[in-house]
Amino acid sequence: xxxxTQSPEALRLQEGESSSLNCSYTVSGLRGLxxxxxxxxxxxxxLFTLYSAGEEKEKERLKATLTKKESFLHITxxxxxxxxxxxxxxxxxxxxxxxLIFGTGTLLAVQP
Amino acid sequence: EAGVTQxxxxxxxxxxxxxxxxxxxISGHDNLYWYRRVMGKEIKFLLHFVKESKQDESGMPNNRFxxxxxxxxxxxxxxxxxxxxxxxxYFCASSQDYQESNYGYTFGSGTRLTVV
Numbered sequence: 001x002x003x004x005t006q007s008p009e010a011l012r013l014q015e016g017e018s019s020s021l022n023c024s025y026t027v028s029g030l031r032g033l034x035x036x037x038x039x040x041x042x043x044x045x046x047l048f049t050l051y052s053a054g055e056e057k058e059k060e061r062l063k064a065t066l067t068k069k070e071s072f073l074h075i076t077x078x079x080x081x082x083x084x085x086x087x088x089x090x091x092x093x094x095x096x097x098x099x100l101i102f103g104t105g106t107l108l109a110v111q112p
Numbered sequence: 113e114a115g116v117t118q119x120x121x122x123x124x125x126x127x128x129x130x131x132x133x134x135x136x137x138i139s140g141h142d143n144l145y146w147y148r149r150v151m152g153k154e155i156k157f158l159l160h161f162v163k164e165s166k167q168d169e170s171g172m173p174n175n176r177f178x179x180x181x182x183x184x185x186x187x188x189x190x191x192x193x194x195x196x197x198x199x200x201x202y203f204c205a206s207s208q209d210y211q212e213s214n215y216g217y218t219f220g221s222g223t224r225l226t227v228v
Contacts, residue, residue: 004154034216034217036216036219041221042221042222043116043203043205043219043220043221043222044155044203044219045219046215046216046217046218047216049216087155089155097160097167097168098143098160098207098209099145099157099160099168099171100145100147100155100157100217101157102147102154102155102156103154104153104154105154
């Protein structure tokens with residue numbers, strides 16, 4: 001069964017303190033891995049899509065990487081406005097649809 | 113460009129009543145998805161429309177849930193009759209296949225449904 005596990009569940013950082021979030025996945029055939037950011041009361045906001053092991057993408061202070069078993073979201077010198085829940089999701093080649101399978105997310109709090 | 117619009121943003125209904133949620137996707141997006149997040153759990157897929165056709169409804173919990181997409185534009189999700197376990201946040205998302213690598217799926221802000 002396809003599964004996505006994110007760790008840690010919650011992370012508290014000081015402003016400027018870099019760290020990484022982990023997304024481990026089990027899927028029969030990976031079509032794509034997505035990272036989303038979600039603020040309270042809002043829907044998930046798209047950050048990155050990764051398709052193959054070794055691929056990396058960057059956006060401002062965020063960098064996503066992908067291996068055959070997991071993805072990391074690296075946050076460099078975070079600011080308070082980076083506080084949010086970060087969601088990882090995968091697409092499986094084998095399904096009839098492009099549905100996303102989500103993890104439960106990592107709640108990030110960045111303190112000034 | 114307008115985003116994905118969902119309404120109502122909140123709905124509180126009694127067990128046994130009927131509720132209809134609406135989603136307006138981004139204009140021109142053929143793909144429309146419904147997802148749900150139940151308290152403490154991950155966001156889970158409900159169903160997928162391509163234009164007006166149901167591509168996959170494997171995530172629909174039971175026959176109390178009915179989704180429609182009129183003319184390939186907006187979509188409605190009806191719950192009838194509502195049960196306590198239907199409470200959660202219902203998200204709608206839309207996409208266009210060739211844009212997914214750059215833009216992913218665009219989600220609405222969700223409808224928070226509370227069944228009491």
